Amino acid sequence: MTSSLTATAPRPADSDAEPGPERATWGADVQSRKEQVALAVFIVAPFLAIAAAVPVAWGGWLGWTDVLLMVVMYWLTGHGITVGFHRLFTHKSFKPNRAVKVTLAIAGSMAIQGPVIRWVADHRKHHKFSDRDGDPHSPWRYGTDLRALAKGFWFAHMMWLFDPEQTPQRKYAPDLMKDRDLVRISRQFPVWVLVSLFAPAVAGGLLTWSWQGAVTAFFWASLVRVGLLHHVTWSINSICHTIGERPFVSRDKSANVWWLAIPSMGESWHNLHHADPTCARHGVLRGQVDTSARVIWALEKAGWVEDVRWPVRERVERKLVANQLAEAA
Template sequence: MPTRDQQLASASTDHALRFLLLVLVVVPFLGVLAAAALVWRHGLGAVELGSLSAMYALTTAAVTVGFHRLFAHRTFRTGAALRAVLAVAGSMAVQGPVIYWAANHRRHHTHADKPGDPHSPHLYGPEPRRRLRGLVHAHVGWLFNHELTDCARYAPDLLRDPMLTRINRLYFVWVVLGLALPAAAGGLATGGGTGALQGFVWGGLVRIFLLQHTTFSINSVCHVFG
């Protein structure tokens, strides 16, 4: 039985994680607003579209092939180098550390649309108001009110991989790298700070926003209407 101090520490950690999730969802939205302001002032050019397209393609492929098919479902095997690349690039998508993402997805399949599924839209009832509540929960609300997934229960195999646990532990390094790469590319392409800002906003924040809500829509819209 956990002591009161342990319970308080756990609750504090839980609140901190949920606040951090809120930041990681809200900041990309603010980036979309910043992108609109930049387009109004500078127009839409190759730096914006190029950085957005390249980073979106990279991180989408890494989440789909790496986080989903390789780490969560173990549908194929590959060498350590490609595993590392997929884990790092997928972490740049800002959808959570690789091991937690995979564990959470396995939990979803274990309890699909039943109690225990962290983001099912079907657990609130069939009435229109409750269906809407379920849709909002499945899209983004679950991030802030679900019971945190036990990685030791759902992904013990991944926790035994030293390379993957190190990548998992350095999650925020990869988040920053995913913002720095398009900023650096934009700065080099234009030779100035405006290009770096455009790369950061479009290849970083706007890209994160679009990919987040594409993934969220799979949990919500596709599970309700698909």
């Protein structure tokens, strides 16, 4: 999976005019120093919150309201990324109605991983060049020995986000740039960041009717939640392209990592995803939990999405390494 905190959004694709001063950064393909500083803040602050989580909880600054709000926000914003940014907007695994489309775009934006169009452009480029030259975040970019892989792992996990050269949105996400709803939501990214950070504090204060409830909710359901979701998302880029099982044939080093399945909402069944990118379900084998697929299933049952690209048994079996080896023999 991809994550980019760059807060620029593209100009509408139907405009041929040169950008004016107020629009000059729309869809920029170069990351500014100001954006890199903002990116660093949104990486470091949640990480420090995670580091402080145990002593804060031990000191009595964790209540059931905080746990509830953190779980709800993690579930909402996490599925905004996995169901919305990833399976819908990047890979077109299903067709939603407008309300679902807008809701998923907003929920994904509240994960604070960058505007939807920027995120999609990065991830589509990743699939085009997966684990080869041109991949924005392959852990194998520096080589295969231990030292090179350690450097590549760190780069793939988060340092690629600071690359000044950004993925061209007009090249990799032209369809999204024609969608007025998504263009507007991409432009509003800073607004959704603020909502994501302060809505839990407001809810915590109202539910407990205390300033302490607002503060602890901000710490747990905003900072800690954002930090956890960031690192789980980035682990798909780093861990799931380095270690794990590879039961399916793919042209890269994508792998399944079972212990990440629940926190990643099914995204860590990454090997099948790279073998069949448009499939709406990633955990296709027995026992593989994929909550993102369940969300899509529920939306389909409600009549709010259609044309879902569910896995086809024959297609899945053809892609299994074991079956291809048997045919070759």
